[in-house]
Amino acid sequence: MRIHVDAARWSALPDLHELFAHRDLFLTLAIRDLKVRYAQTVLGLAWAVVQPLATLVILSLIFxxxxxxxxxxxxxxxxxxxxxSVWSYFAFVLKESGGSVIGAQEIVRKIWFPRLIIPLSKAAVGIVDLLVALLMVVVLLAWYGVVPGPQALYAPLYLLAIILIALGLGIWISALTIRFRDLQHVVPFIIQFGLFATPVAYPCSIITESLPKWVQVLYFLNPMAGAVEGWRWSLLGVGDPGGLCWLSLGSGLVIFVTSLLGFRSVERVVADLV
Amino acid sequence: MIKVEGLGKRYKLGAPTAFDPRAGLMENIRRLTGGKRPDFWAVRDVSFEVEQGEALGVIGRNGAGKSTLLKMLSRITVPTAGRFTINGRVSSLLEVGTGFHPELSGRENVFLNGTILGMRRAEVRRKFDEIVEFSGVERFIDTAVKHYSNGQKVRLAFAVAAHLEPEVLIIDEVLAVGDVEFQRKCLGKMKDVTTHGRTILFVSHNMSAINSLCGRCLLLDEGRIEAIGDPGSITTRYLSHNSSGLVGEKDLSSSPVSPDGAGRFLHLRWTNTSGKVIDHVQLTQAFNLEVDFEIVERGYKPQPVALVYNSSGEIAFMTFPGEGDHPTQPGRYRATLHFPANLFNEDTYYVSFWFCTWLPHKVHFVLENAISIQVLDDLESPTRAPSHATVMGIVRPKLPWDIHPL
Known part of the structure; x- marks a missing residue:
């Protein structure tokens, strides 16, 4: 192994090789968070069921x-x-990885490792809850006797897109939070607002049928809008995954890629800031 | 093995570090209007090389740039200038127990801390039994760490650190906090490491540790290399090199008079026997504490009482002027407290003061942690253990021993 650091030279791209070399740390941090999360709760993993279930009941009653x-x-x-199911994951990642680097400042000040590991491990923890929520989807599919059509082959792709969008925003927030700590308080607002600006409780058609074009464009700039619509289409065959939904996916891709670059530039100075 | 060229780190003085919206905004306005913050080079133009299997000690006064240098070489912070190359697997230990989580068991924390320090999980698994045995907390290994005593936590954390197998070890003296037993174990293990052909970079205030561990020593002063070479001569040079002195005194002349009007302290300073202000001293040297005070109101017979603490906060002793002629008239006075050579141990000592009248007993006011001094070990010390083992105790007086055949 050879370490070379030069003040005059700095790569703006994340070092994926280094990231991979620290996979065990990623795993350990994720396991730690899982254990801590359920160590002192009576219901343990049942919370992963209770939360989406409660949301489901409320939305079913109201909408x-x-x-x-x-x-x-x-x-x-x-x-x-x-x-x-996917919105809960998205909200979880935003909440957890948003303040994650600040939360790990004790470690960050004392030891070096690719800082990206921190928000990534937080996002990995959410996968457990996501799997539980997906299980609930399967149960309800069976309950109503709905069999997904061939478009279900797209489901994994949409799921991946949603994970990347959540990661991208999570990484962005964690990078920005290092400089602007107030952002931590903005996250709950984004999540609350986003739930209404994303077709979780209602179909996209409500927007596309009644609002002017420019509002629709704004609406679909929200990466989760098209991703959730497409995800539901792939499972249930409802809605229209084409058209402006592509704008959402494009916006998601931009967010993900720029988040890696943005994080990289903050990573450089993080120990001097926290 | 380690090659450092022209390394430097600049900090902006007074720049907002954590987020403070107003400070950040003001900073931007300042930048726009062309105002600049003064720069401060914590480390400047540092170049050196360390060969494989060599142990290099780094010494210097507080603020000389030792920690910044270590942090750059550990990649925690990026340099502003220069470059360095390290060949081999690096472990940096700036702290023991980094990342320990109180809710998790000892077992889980071993894995957590081990991987944070750069071990693979498989490696931790392989060495797990050995680590636990070394730590001596086998019985509690599945108990949450929050129920551990401090000593148990440190032992477990150190056990993990001791089982790292880096080719290059970067280690900070903060490791040396903790009980004496732990320090000894720490130094012993480090000696093992160097004898196994590993490269070590070791920052310390502990001159005996530097002398016994390191083959070469680097002295930093105000961020630059002042000297590099044989540890014996470098540490002697460091110890004899008197500080610029401002830390060793405290001006209290603008402090208010005690609420009851009895008086106040004006100035505190450490001086060596030639009257120069100092902030550290070798334990073989005598030194003084000068206390300037003022009696304002008639009717009290106040005098300074000094309480001397070691760095763990244990009180070493309390001392005050004996019976005799104490000033009672309003006016300004200087009390000089003479400390003999070979009284203190190697440590930083803190002095708190009472301003106190004995009869009738009244403490007019208390000055906590008023001033501190660093007492350094000395190669020539008569109270030094021949094996370089730590000499325990809050004080380390030189006492006469007689040994006769019976």
């Missing part, structure tokens, strides 16, 4: 019964759980 949102042939709870 399914009271407002009576039209979801075509698909029963509303099934429609909603498809969106909730």
């Amino acid at each position: 399914g019964r009271a407002v009576n949102v039209s979801t075509g042939d698909v029963p509303y709870p099934l429609f909603a759980i498809a969106g909730i």
Whole structure:
């Protein structure tokens, strides 16, 4: 192994080789967070079920019964759980990785490793909850006797897109939080606002059928808008994954790629800042 | 093995570090209007090489740039100038127990700390039994670390660190905090490491540790290399090199008079026997503490009382002027407290003061942690253990021993 550091030369690209070399640390940090998370709770992993379930009940009552949102042939709870499962993951990653580097400052000040490991490990912890939520999707599919069509082959791709979008935003927030700590307080707001600006509880058609074009463009700049719509289409065959949804996916890609670059530039000075 | 060329680190003085929206905004305005913050080079133009299997000690006063240099070589912070190359697997130990999580068991923390220090999980698994045995906390290994005593935590953390197998070890003296037993174990293990052909970079204030461990020594002063070479001559040079002195005194002349109007302290300073202000002293040297004070109100017979603490906060002793002629008239006075040579141990000592009248007993006010001095070990010390083992105790007086055949 050879380490060479030169003040005059700095790569703006993340060093993937180094990142891979620290995979064990990534794994350990993720395991740590999982254990800490469930170490002192009575219900343990059951929380991963309770949270999406509660959201599902509320949305079903309000949007399914009271407002009576039209979801075509698909029963509303099934429609909603498809969106909730991935939205919960997205919210989790934003919350957890957002302040993660600041939260790890004791370590960051004392030892070097690729700092990207920190938000990445937080996002990995959320995978457990995501799997539980996906299991709930499967259960509801079986309950309503809905069999996904051939478009279900796209589901893993949409899931991947959602994970990358969550990661991209999470990494961006963790990088920015190092300089602007107030951003931590903005995250709950983004999540709350985002739930309404994303087709989780309602189909995209509500937006595309009633609002002017420029509002639609704004709406679909939200990367999760198109990703969630596409994800639900791949599972349930409802909605339209084309058109402006591509704008969402493009915006997601831009966020993910720039997050790596942005994080890299902050990583350089993080120990001097925290 | 390690090659450092022209390494430097510049900090902006007073620049906002953590986020403070107003300070950040002001900083931007300042930048726009062309104002500049003064620069400060914590490390400047440092070049040296370390061969494989060599142990290089780094010494210097507080703020000389030792920690910054170490942090750059550990890659925690990036240099502003220069470059360095290290060949081999590096472990840097700037702290023991980095990343320990109180909610997790000892077992889980061993894995956590081990991988943070750069071990693979498989490696930790392989050495796990050995680590636990070394730590001596086998019985509690599945207990959450928050239930451990401090000593147990440190022992477990050190056990992990001791089982790293780096080719290059960068180690800070903060490791040497903890009990004496732990320090000894730490130094012993480090000696093992060098004898196994590993390269070590070791920062310390402990001159005996530097002398016994390192083949070469580097003296930093104000961020630059002042000298590099044989540890014996470098440490002697460092110890005899008197400091610029401002740290060794404290001006209290603008402090208010005690609430009851009895008086106040004006100035505190450490001096050596030739009257020069000092902030550190070798334990073989005598030195003085000068206390200037003022009596303001008639009717009290106040005098300074000094309480001397070691760096762990244990009180070493309390001392005050004996019976006799104490000033009672309002006015300004200087009390000089003479400390003999060979009284203190190697440590930093802190002095708190009472301003106190004995009869009737009244403490007019208390000055906590008023001033401190660093007492350094001396190669020539008569109280030094021949094996370089740590001499325990809050004080280390030189006492006469007689040995006769019976």
